[in-house]
Amino acid sequence: MRGTVNRVLLGLIGLVLLALGGSVLAVGLGAPAPSWWIHDSRHDVLLDDSERTQWRDETWWxxxxxxxxxxxxxxxxxxxxxxxxxxxxxxxxxxxGDGAGALLRGRALQSVLTAEAAALDGVARAHVRLTGGRTAPRTRIRLLLEPQVNPSAALDRLTAEALTHAKDSAALDGLPAEVRMKSVKHRAERVS
Known part of the structure; x- marks a missing residue:
């Protein structure tokens, strides 16, 4: 959602800046001024003396x-x-354990966690994202569950299997997780 909002805002700001900059360039090169242009010719200044000093005496300006x-x-x-x-x-x-440490790629841990979560019984699809710091990672997990699956049982299996394996394999003290579950909605089909 945030990526879409960023793209729309950047696109709108870019279009406005492109229109203003292009029209300033066109008028400066001698093209006729657009109808919405605030000045009459290419020799007009952006703010003349009267416009620039209009609010000088106002204390709030x-x-x-x-x-x-x-x-x-x-x-x-x-x-x-x-x-x-x-x-x-x-x-x-x-x-x-030797005091040096090693670096594990975040995407590798993410993909293993995703594969292991998706392989759980009753999970149709899984998506895992690692956040946090390199010494204290956190996970955000989205599970798409089959309609017959008990969410509590799926969460218990996820915690006991996938998250515990990831925590143990990366030698982490803890691996906090935010889990969001949604059920698959199947369309009704005609049986003939």
Missing amino acids: WPVVLAVLTVLVVLALWWLTAVLRRHRLAEVLVDT
């Missing part, structure tokens, strides 16, 4: 301008860090 610009910068930085932040764990630090 500059604090409002600075507050709006500060909020825009903070929102842009927040959005940038949210987009650039890794949502998947790249590697897990495994304690080998």
Whole structure:
């Protein structure tokens, strides 16, 4: 969901900036100004003296301008860090017992956990994502269960088998998991 929102927002902002930048370039190169353009010719300045000094005597003007610009910068930085932040764990630090340690690829542990969870009885499909830090990973697991499966029993098997195997094989103290389960919905079929 967040990826879709990011793409839509980036697309809209890109289109607006492209339209404004393209029209500024076109008018600067001598093309006729669009009907919505705020100036008449290519020799007009963006803000003339009267527009620039119009609000100078108002005491509220500059604090409002600075507050709006500060909020825009903070929102842009927040959005940038949210987009650039890794949502998947790249590697897990495994304690080998000799004090050196080893690195286990996060995708390898993810794929093994996914395969083992999908192989459980009554699980139609499984999706696992590793999050957290390299020394304290966490898992987010989505299971698609067959209609006849008891969710409590499926969760017990997942905990006792797949999660315990992953925790033991990576020599982790714990492997917290957030598990979301959904049941498969089959369409009604006609029997003739």
